Amino acid sequence: xxxxxxxxxxxxxxxxxxxxxxxxxxxxxxxxxxxxxxxxxxxxxxxxxxxxxxxxxxxxxxxxxxxxxxxxxxxxxxxxxxxxxxxxxxxxxxxxxxxxxxxxxxxxxxxxxxxxxxxxxxxxxxxxxxxxxxxxxxxxxxxxxxxxxxxxxxxxxxxxxxxxxxxxxxxxxxxxxxxxxxxxxxxxxxxxxxxxxxxxxxxxx
Numbered sequence: 001x002x003x004x005x006x007x008x009x010x011x012x013x014x015x016x017x018x019x020x021x022x023x024x025x026x027x028x029x030x031x032x033x034x035x036x037x038x039x040x041x042x043x044x045x046x047x048x049x050x051x052x053x054x055x056x057x058x059x060x061x062x063x064x065x066x067x068x069x070x071x072x073x074x075x076x077x078x079x080x081x082x083x084x085x086x087x088x089x090x091x092x093x094x095x096x097x098x099x100x101x102x103x104x105x106x107x108x109x110x111x112x113x114x115x116x117x118x119x120x121x122x123x124x125x126x127x128x129x130x131x132x133x134x135x136x137x138x139x140x141x142x143x144x145x146x147x148x149x150x151x152x153x154x155x156x157x158x159x160x161x162x163x164x165x166x167x168x169x170x171x172x173x174x175x176x177x178x179x180x181x182x183x184x185x186x187x188x189x190x191x192x193x194x195x196x197x198x199x200x201x202x203x204x205x
């Protein structure tokens with residue numbers, strides 16, 4: 001059991017840890033960010049600090065993805081996260097973006113947790129959304145025809161997280177769309193490289 005979990009935890013450290021390094025490093029290297037205006041859809045979604053709980057459930061999803069995904073996808077997930085982080089990091093440095101964050105004067109536990117989050121989270125690094133990008137990669141990694149119920153639950157969970165991001169005003173819709181596209185491109189590239197290497201090894205053998 002330990003032998004099976006160790007490589008999963010190791011790849012989670014390499015993949016998810018790389019995201020944290022890039023996210024925090026780029027935040028220190030940026031100039032002032034360009035303010036992005038909200039779209040009509042963004043304006044139609046009412047701000048609510050209570051969305052913080054779904055927003056934070058993202059961290060549970062990522063951990064579960066590394067623990068539940070087929071073992072042959074765990075390395076892919078880690079490398080896809082690394083490539084996604086690099087791609088996002090380049091954008092964050094070359095074109096830092098920010099938004100107008102709503103003021104929350106609530107006294108509920110949700111408001112207190114949101115206040116704590118805003119003290120540590122970057123006020124820039126908006127586009128593309130790594131929160132959304134990693135969520136997409138997690139669903140991709142876990143998705144399996146042999147576990148249809150689990151796959152559907154993860155998809156619904158991802159949709160709920162996406163909505164919570166907008167409702168909490170941590171990102172705008174364009175950030176989520178660009179984050180999704182970044183994840184799809186990074187995951188596809190990693191997969192293509194893996195297939196090329198596999199075919200090369202078979203050809204040599």
